[in-house]
Amino acid sequence: MDAAARVHRTAFDQALPWLAGLHTPDEDRWFYRERMFATCTLWGAFDGAAMRGVIAFHDDWIEQLYVLPDAQGRGIGSALLEIARQDADRLQLWTFQRNARARRFYETRGFVAVEETDGSGNEEREPGVRYRWTRGSAGE
Template structure:
């Protein structure tokens, strides 16, 4: 990962973070596209994610390639642009969150096999599956947990 800078993002970068979220989400989960508009995504990042989480980004040549938003023992948001996946960016962002906690929890969708493999290869263990009736997407999901070894 040459020239990629990892740093905490500011409020002025929340629109870019929302764009990374949407691009990754729509590419990897096409059956869930259109749930929110870009304006709703921007509002969510500015009003909910940024005030409640530490939001870090991976930046190369002034382009935001990936984001991770975490608080206490939770990863709330974690997205890497599809064109930047497989280059160590997600692992580097995940290490930032791991370095700030003794354990972490996160949700992903059961059908998101690539994300599940990614988390499991980095020490996360599935601890609970749901039918999705309690999430906004109504999509079966899985709760993962990582604990410092």
């Protein structure tokens, strides 16, 4: 739980520095313990004992996918995403419109933007974009 929360916070803060510090480490640990572990399937990517990436998913939703900044570009995110795709015919997720790196990552892997929001409905008040992947679509 602590490792997943730490990967999440480190990657989130690096990708979205204008939102850094939104939650405390205690809040992050609570979120993973009470929400993610309770409702999602979680997988971690490890280098020895050190967690380098994490994915949390349920039904057809990817709730979280984070890879530590120094481990990005090594296929970890793709491998974690593939775990979620194994038994899915469709997956959806949200990311922020300004997170260009995440958007490229998902689009390169066959996800298509299907909805944009102004951010009024999320805690961060950051405009979001919902992506969907369907088995058999381009990039599968």
